[in-house]
Amino acid sequence: MKKIALLFLLLVPSAGRSQGFLHTSGTNIVNAQGKNVLLRGMGLGGWMLQEGYMLHVPGEGQQHKIRARIEALIGIDKTNAFYDAWISNNTTRTDIDSxxxxxxxxxxxxxxxxxxxxFTIIDTLLSWCKARGMYLILDLHAAPGGQGNDLNISDRDGTKPALWDNEADKQKTIALWKKxxxxxxxxxxxxxxDILNEPNFGFDDPVNDKNGIKEQHNIPLKKLMQDITAAIREVDKKHIIIIEGNGWGNNYNGILPPWDNNIVLSFHKYWNANDLHSIQxxxxxxxxxxVPVWIGETGENSNVWFTEAIRLFEQNNIGWSWWPLKKMGNSNPLEIPSNDGYQQILNYWNGKGDKPTEATAFTALMELASASNISNNILHRDVIDAMMRQPYSSQTRPFAANIITDHTVIQAVDYDLGINGAAYYDLDTANYRLSxxxxxxxxxxxxxxxxxxDIAAVKDSADCYYVTNIGRGEWLQYTVFIRKKGNYTxxxxxxxxxxxxxxxxxxxxxxxxxLNEGSLKLRVRAEEGGGDFKEIRFDRN
Known part of the structure; x- marks a missing residue:
């Protein structure tokens, strides 16, 4: 994608009317009129809670450690200014409109x-959602003390007792949800x-099963979720309560049956096959x-995987929420671009460069905060198309204008939008490592x-790419538009x-x-494997 302010706001619908409180009805989530609601959601990871991988931070990536590193570079006051700018820019009304x-x-x-x-930030976000008829799901991602041994997820300090080892933290969690x-x-x-995101803690065998994947009883987890539910119901009888199992949300041993008549079970799905067996x-x-089920978190894969997963979920009436909307990387709808100064910071943290000056580091971090604004994000239209259109369509669409005049160069990476086997054919399409x-x-x-x-960036080029690692029999399709009739080379x-x-x-x-005037579909095929592919040149004779 070009690094310009592309919002992709095709048609922004007018504000939707509220359909009343959602609630459960048998195995469905329904609105006040009893109509089935299939939630198609996006997680705002990295906004109120950073994880190191989203910012390419090496080593331990808990938010409190990222902040400590920043403070060591620029001091407390400038760090506060950075986080104020990050909060203001990372998620805006335009993100919700988009x-x-x-x-x-x-x-x-x-x-x-x-x-x-x-509550200021949440209230503001809710107002944006209400203006567009969007639902908001509140997810406690980081509980007091931290709910798991995957430390980055909950910003846990591993040198201190976890949530499960500290009664005061449990009571804080219950009181927070009541408030x-x-x-x-x-x-x-x-x-x-969504009362507790991805618990991952070994209660029965904390040494050999530290993330609770094989946990058979889950007694502390069940009790805390029941206590949170009871506290919520003292003040709120209407809202759905979403629960998550141990082992990053999937281990429900000993937890069920549900203890409330308005509960939804959440499951998280990553890096496995997208077949019926994977969700059986x-x-x-x-x-x-x-009871209704919901895929509360998934993503971090290729477009092929996204299309397969969403098709599978929706064919089985399972709503979903993708993770996340934006980060530094190309596998999300929006990408936060880096800058030279921030790369200098990363090099220093990696032990590969000198410590930047306070002024250099502060400028770089403030540029990064500004870059997190959607107006400065890199838009990945291919990701959005793979999620919202391709699960139910094999039709291809042009990725770029590709208008052919007398002398035109088409970039190899600007092949059509569409599913594998229609817009392109590739032998290695997704990460299925768990299957x-x-x-x-x-x-x-x-x-x-x-x-x-496979697409690589040209070294030392800000915006130039080529197709690489080409396998025999793979192909790419291009829709081009011939402006002038004639004979071409x-x-x-x-x-x-x-x-x-x-x-x-x-x-x-x-x-x-x-070539006649009008549109034309062309395919470039690999007769043998290997080599790189940069561009297609058209010259009118």
């Missing part, structure tokens, strides 16, 4: 127990309270306990687009063995090809 325009109907907000500026529920009890655009346990829970360790990662170059196609600029077929002629260079 999500609505793209087709999402809900937002999941990861909250830190030490809520930044109290939240009292504040939002009359807000129908709050869809639900979720469907079994839904049927056995007559098949032999399968790899999709776009190995991790640049520009998020399909299976078409040349593929590549270091491998590629061919293009046009008007019965085939080769890496074909001459005197008659």
């Amino acid at each position: 999500l609505k325009a793209w087709g999402f109907n809900s937002v999941r907000l990861p909250m830190h127990y030490n809520m930044y500026k109290g 939240i529920a009292a504040h939002y009890k009359d807000e129908p655009n709050i869809a639900a309270y 346990h979720i469907l079994d829970f839904r049927k056995k306990y007559n 098949n360790p032999q399968m790899t990662i999709g776009n190995r170059g991790r640049a520009y687009r998020n399909d299976g196609v 078409i040349q593929l600029v590549n270091t491998g063995k590629l061919s293009i077929t046009v008007a019965g002629k085939k080769g890496a260079i074909i001459k005197n090809v008659p």
Whole structure:
């Protein structure tokens, strides 16, 4: 994508009317009229709670440690200024307007127990959601003490007792939810309270099962969630309560049946196959306990995986929330671009460079905060298309204008939008490592687009990319628009063995090809594996 302010606001619908409080009805989530509601959501990870990988921070990535590193560079006052700027820029009304325009109907907000500026930020976010008829799900991502041994997720200090080892932290968590529920009890655009994100703690065997994947009883987790539910119900009888199992949200051993008549079970799904087998346990829970289920967190993969997953979920009436809306990286709808000064900071933290001056570091961090604003984000239209259109369409669309005049160069990376097998064909399309360790990662170059196609950035170039790691038999389709009728010479600029077929002629260079005005679909195919592919050149004779 070009590094310009692209908001992709195709048509922003007018503010939607509230459909009343959502609630459960058997295995469905329904609105006040009893109509089934399929939540299509996006998580705002990295806004109120940072994780190191989202900012390319090396080593321990808890938010409090990131902040401490920043304070060591620029001092407390400037660090406070950075975080104020980060909060103001990272999520804005335009982000919510854009999500609505793209087709999402809900937002999941990861909250830190030490809520930044109290309810002010959440109230503002809720007002934006209400203006667009969007639902907001409140998710306690970081509980007092931290709810797991995956420290980054909950900003846990591993040198101190965890939530489960400190009764005072449990009571703080219960009291926090009671206060939240009292504040939002009359807000129908709050869809639900996701009361504890991804518990991952070994109660029975903390040494060999520290993340609670094999936990059989989950007694402390069940009790805390029941106590939170009771506290919420003292002040709020209406809102859905979402619970999550141990082992990052999926281990419900000993926890069920549900103890409230307005509960939804959340499951998190990452890096496995997108077949019925992968969600059969979720469907079994839904049927056995007559309770709705929801994929509360998923993503961090390729476009192919996204399309497969959403198709699977929606065909089985399972709502979902993707993770996250933006970070530094190309696998999300929006990417936060870096800057040279911030790279200097990262090099220093990695032990590969000198410590930047306070002035240099502060300037770089404030630029990063500004870059987190949607007006400065890199828009990944391919990700949005893969999520919102491709699950139910095999039609392709042009990725770029690709208008052919007398002398035109088409970038190899600007192949069409669409599913694998329609817009392109690639042999390595997604990360399925939990189902098949032999399968790899999709776009190995991790640049520009998020399909299976391997794309790398040209070294020392701000905005130049090429297709690489090409496998035999793989192909790319391009929709081009011929501005002038005539005979053209078409040349593929590549270091491998590629061919293009046009008007019965085939080769890496074909001459005197008659082209009429209008659109034309072309395919470039790898006759052998290997090499790089940079561009297609058109020259009118």
